[in-house]
Amino acid sequence: MSASRRVIRHLAFAGAVAALCAPVAATITITAETTVPAVMLEKGRVTGHAAEKVHEIMRRAGLPYTIALMPWKRAITLAHTNPNTCVFMTTRSLERETWFHWIGPISQADWVLYGRADRQYNIRSLDDARGLRIGAYNGDVRGEFLREHGLNVEFVQNDDSNPRKLMLDRIDLWVNSTRSSRAVLARVGLTGKIVPVHTYRMVKLYLACNAATPDADVARMHAALRSMEADGSYKAIEQRFEYLQTAPLVNP
Structure with missing residues (x-):
C-alpha cells in the first residue's frame, strides 16, 4: 500500500473515531404545570399557547428535549436544582434572577x-x-x-x-x-x-433554564425565539388558542 493511501486511511479512521467520541447534546428536561390554555395535555401531547412556543423554540434551536407536567413547586424546584432542566411559564423575581437563564417572554399574566x-x-x-x-x-x-x-x-x-x-x-x-x-x-x-x-x-412569563445550562444552548434558544417573533409564528401560535382564552368554560 502506498504511503498516500495509508495516510488517507489513517485520516478516515481518525475522523470516524472523532465522530464516535464527539459529545452528544444532552436531552433537556422541561417542566411545567397544567395551566389551561397555556399548558395542557391533549392526546398524550403537551400543547397550549405557551407550550407550542416552547416546542417551536426547541425545534428551531435543534436541541433534544422532553416536557413533563407536574405540580408547580416541584417543577420550579427541579429546574432550579438540576442541570439540563428548564421550567415554564416562570415569573422573574429578585430571588429567582440568578437561578436561571431567562428566555422570553413567552407569555404574560x-x-x-x-x-x-x-x-x-x-x-x-x-x-x-x-x-x-x-x-x-x-x-x-x-x-x-x-x-x-x-x-x-x-x-x-x-x-x-x-x-x-x-x-x-x-x-x-x-x-x-x-x-x-x-x-x-x-x-x-x-x-x-x-x-x-x-x-x-x-407580569411577563419566561422559559427559565438552570444556570448551568451551556451558554451556547441558551443563545440558540434566544435566537429561535427572535426568529419566531420576526417571521410571525409567535403571533400565529397565540391566535391558534384565542378561542380558549375568550370562550366560556363550562363546569365538568
Whole structure:
C-alpha cells in the first residue's frame, strides 16, 4: 500500500473515531404545570399557547428535549436544582434572577385577587387587603409577593382547594390570574360564584433554564425565539388558542 493511501486511511479512521467520541447534546428536561390554555395535555401531547412556543423554540434551536407536567413547586424546584432542566411559564423575581437563564417572554399574566360574587369588596390597593386571609398555592410567586409585602397568605398544595375554601369562608380572598382562574373555577364547579376584585400587577412569563445550562444552548434558544417573533409564528401560535382564552368554560 502506498504511503498516500495509508495516510488517507489513517485520516478516515481518525475522523470516524472523532465522530464516535464527539459529545452528544444532552436531552433537556422541561417542566411545567397544567395551566389551561397555556399548558395542557391533549392526546398524550403537551400543547397550549405557551407550550407550542416552547416546542417551536426547541425545534428551531435543534436541541433534544422532553416536557413533563407536574405540580408547580416541584417543577420550579427541579429546574432550579438540576442541570439540563428548564421550567415554564416562570415569573422573574429578585430571588429567582440568578437561578436561571431567562428566555422570553413567552407569555404574560395579570395577578388578581378574587372574592365571592355574593359579597361586596372595597379593595383599590393591596393596603385594603391587609388583615384579610388570602389563599395561594405552594411555590406560586403571586402569593409569595403578597407575603413579602406583609399580607396574610395561606398556602395549599393544590390550587383547586382555594375556591372551595373561599366559599366556606375559610379564606377571604384568592390570588390567581384571569386565564388560569377560569379553568380552576370550571374544574371545581364554581364558575360565576367567584369574581375578580382587584388586579394588582401585570407580569411577563419566561422559559427559565438552570444556570448551568451551556451558554451556547441558551443563545440558540434566544435566537429561535427572535426568529419566531420576526417571521410571525409567535403571533400565529397565540391566535391558534384565542378561542380558549375568550370562550366560556363550562363546569365538568
